[in-house]
Amino acid sequence: MLKLEEIFSSKGATMIIKLLAEKEELNITSICRLTGLNHKVVSKYVRKLIKYGLVKEKKFGKRIRILALNNKNKYSEIIKEFIKRWKMKNMREMDEKD
DSSP states (O other): OOOHHHHHHSHHHHHHHHHHHHHHHHHHHHHHHHHHHOHHHHHHHHHHHHHSSEEEEEEETTTTTEEOOTTHHHHHHHHHHHHHHHHHHHHHHHHHHH
């Protein structure tokens, strides 16, 4: 059974999950650029997320890897919906303050 604290145990892994929920598909270089994390750290978290089944990877040739949340994983769908709702709630709260 997948434990919540294993998924969100680090800020880096959480940032990657959030990005993939928002952007649908990204390569490692884009994730590094958008998170500010180095390639080695991103690769480590991505391997862990793939192992958990939350992220899927498409390979094109030897070097190009496209990553996305695994839509076949029920937890990925729940996480994606949670992030979407969280973002909408924050946007509503910001509008109310204006």
